[in-house]
């Protein structure tokens with residue numbers, strides 16, 4: 001089996017939330033969406049896959065290597081994780097230093113690190129911000145810096161937790177291009193989204209979580225043909241009709257003379 005990621009029967013528990021019997025696979029070169037309502041367990045699953053949380057039981061393999069305390073360092077060289085909130089990800093004093101952190105950890109020479117950082121900042125169009133403190137970045141800028149840090153590491157798998165929230169349209173286009181380029185080079189991508197546009201147009205397949213369990217895992221068209229899945233994604237067309245009806249009612253009211 002050509003698996004980039006193989007998750008087998010994961011169980012995990014916080015005080016008030018359980019992730020139960022979650023299995024999934026990400027094939028090499030596949031681009032997969034992960035969707036589910038707020039609190040359904042998407043970020044928790046990412047953290048388990050990365051070894052940031054420890055499961056009660058179950059296993060995760062990344063390129064056939066089991067995620068354990070011993071293998072973690074090596075595995076993280078292969079996985080680029082874009083956190084949902086970039087503030088959880090950026091910690092160096094400057095943008096440049098932050099992007100350099102990953103490649104330095106990979107043991108590259110300082111010259112190679114410089115090349116990687118320059119290239120990555122250029123890709124996300126943040127070269128002009130090299131010397132700026134990371135805590136002075138806007139949300140969207142911070143996300144771009146975090147993405148640069150990942151690009152600079154040249155990972156084989158990308159985990160992107162809500163990559164497009166709070167990002168302006170030109171940068172959404174740029175991020176799509178960047179990920180497409182990486183994807184075309186054979187990188188496997190798992191991303192979360194609440195936006196149906198990025199589900200329908202960007203994924204080969206989708207895994208749907210409901211209350212910490214896998215509700216569906218398979219092709220997009222099949223997912224969208226199931227009402228129980230649509231309930232987790234949201235019926236955006238029905239909302240549009242409702243909103244337009246409501247707007248026309250407001251217009252009919254008008255202003256009192």
Ligand SMILES: Nc1ncnc2c1ncn2[C@@H]1O[C@H](COP(=O)(O)OP(=O)(O)OP(=O)(O)O)[C@@H](O)[C@H]1O
Nearest residue numbers: 014015016017036037038039040041042043044045
């Ligand atoms: N550190 C924590 N301690 C206790 N409970 C937590 C912790 N982090 C998350 N939870 C709970 O675990 C559940 C799943 O959270 P998670 O962040 O995985 O959801 P999510 O699917 O990523 O949601 P969202 O769409 O809002 O990002 C939620 O009920 C949340 O309150």
Ligand SMILES: [Mg+2]
Nearest residue numbers: 042043084161
């Ligand atoms: Mg989340």
